[in-house]
Amino acid sequence: MTGPLRPAFGEGQVLAAADLTATVEHARTTAARHARYLHEWGIVEGLALVTAPRTDPLSGARFVEVTVSAGLAVDGTGRELLVPRPVVLREADFEAVNGAAPTADPYPVFLAAVDRDPGGPARPDACGTPAVRTRVEESYQILFGRLGDERLVAGQQPPPVDAASADPPVRWLVLLGYVRWADGHFTGVTTDARRVGLRHAGVRADVVAAQSGTLTLRTSASEGKPAVVLSGEDPPSLVFGLYQGNGGVDPLLTVAANGNLSIKGSFAGRMSVGSVLVTSGTATDGMLLPLPDGVTAQEVADGRAVLHVQVTPRIPPVTGMQLHSAAEAGVDADRRVRCRIRTYDLQTAPPEIAERPGAVEFLVLAAVAATNGGD
Template identity: 70%
Template sequence: MTGPLRPAFHEGQVLAAADLSATVEYARAGAARHARHLHEWGIVEGLGLATEPRTDPLTGVRHVEVSVSAGIAVDGTGREVVVTEPVVLRESDFEEVNGADQSTDEPYPVFLTAADREPAQLPGPVSCSGSATKTRVEESYQILFGRRGDERLAAEQQPPAIGAPPADPPARWLVLLGYVHWADGHFSGVETTARGVAARFAGVRADTVSARSGALTLRTGTEAEEGKPALVVSGGDRPTLVFGLYQGGGAVAPLMTVAANGNLTIEGSFSGRMPAGSTLVTSGTATDGMLLPLPSGITPEQVADGRVVIHAHLTPRTPPLGGTTLYSPVEATVDGDRRVRCRVRLYDPLKATPEVVEQPGAVDFLVLATVAPTNGGG
């Protein structure tokens, strides 16, 4: 088994067509191997399905014209597929594949594949001898419609062997662009995902991603958009890991920050599944009639179905008193709805007409939420 053959030349060598072709093929094969094994195949740029409203002049039926925007894809063989300008999809091409189907709301897949063609116009003389032999190949494309369910064929495609050259037509690799809806003899809409399969975008295979600027940003779009999430790893004197949302100026407002010493700062609440026997606590002050709050991360549903057991401890608070006023708590309880019942009695024996006054009171509370053990223990 030999490795890739790199063309080599020397002075006085007579260059045959095969020598020049080998020079081109060597570069193409290297680029294809790079794209095939260092990247995930799919849409690189553009190639979205766009719609324009239309009306059938004969029937008056409203429908849409569907076009594929200009863009680039790399297929699973490592071949680059370039669409230089928008392409309107032809309804006749769709009907050739799916015209016999009954009416359905299910969308149909749209694929892009590479295709070699002879150029419409050659760039200069064909050859010095005037031969009609072609000297250029147009690396073109073809847009295909599939039947419902054919989108799964794209995921089942197998890449060529490690050392294989670029796969030229008639070998075909399908890149899923999206889906079209069909109704009343026309396109009626588009989708990017159907039956659990979405249009596929190119990716990268890497165990290490390094940043030259000292900060590495991961975001969900090609541009920084306000309100969209981002993950930023910063080095320098104060290394941090920040998850947040983009602001209008492009800065990331932190929602969660991990400092170099391991300290975690979050802007919202923290919740998660607690193991059996775990306890969460909250405390504060409540007045008569108030509902005691639950610890953060505990929901009323967890309490109602017995997954969490609530324990509450109340301590009556002494109200502001005059110099000779006596105070005694009458009631300091909490009912099954976590509502506080607190009453106090006040009595001043030195008043001209002493009397006992009963009024609502306040308590300091401590609420403990314990995760109940499961039937299996632990």
């Protein structure tokens, strides 16, 4: 078994068409193998199903015109599929596959590679020999599938590792989305149906290293989308936040090199046995005391978390001849505050006594109870 054969030439050598073709094929096969094994196949850019509202001039029914936007994909053989300009989907092509009266379910739309004759005059191969084509257009075709054909995508198998570029190309389906159909027209699009969605191109790598010392991962180039920054600068840090239009990241969570964790929001998670979560504040009569972050009402109800509540009435200061005391300060079984402040007016004889709603300082502790099965 030999490895790939790279064409080599010498001075004065007469080059045949096969020699030049072998040069091109060596480069094509190398590029396809790289795309096949160092990357995950799928949509690279664009290729969205875009709708525009339309009205049927005969029936007056509303429908949509569906266009595949310009873009690029790489299929599982390593072949690039370039759609240089937007393409309007033809309703006649859909009817040819699914008939004129299909169901209301979404139908898949695929992109596949195809080689075409670019047209133009052919050139003679040599004096007295028939003219031959000297160019091949690496084109594409947009295909409609039947219901359930989207499952064919997962069953596609890449060619062997030593396979050369195929001519014509192997038919590999790249899912672009789904269209809906009613009364002879497209009525809508979607990117997911029957648990099969779009697949976008990716990278296969066990190690990713940043030349600048900072590695950024983001879900989108749009502002406000999640991003992660791993910085090797002094001091090192790991930051999760929202991507900003200027290229930076607004940090929401930061892990420092010493293990310190800083977050902008609250922290919630599964509590381990013996842990205690706390919340505190001020509440007035009739208010429901909050639970500590990370504790749910269901956990309290079924005994997984045990609450300890302490309330201290806020007694107003003495004003003139008025004295104040707590007539009631506590919480009921629903954690609702019961607080009444009693006021004694010593300017009258006998002293006038009045009650009004009051406020308390509260402390709520939630302890995780041990169970027979541990935590």
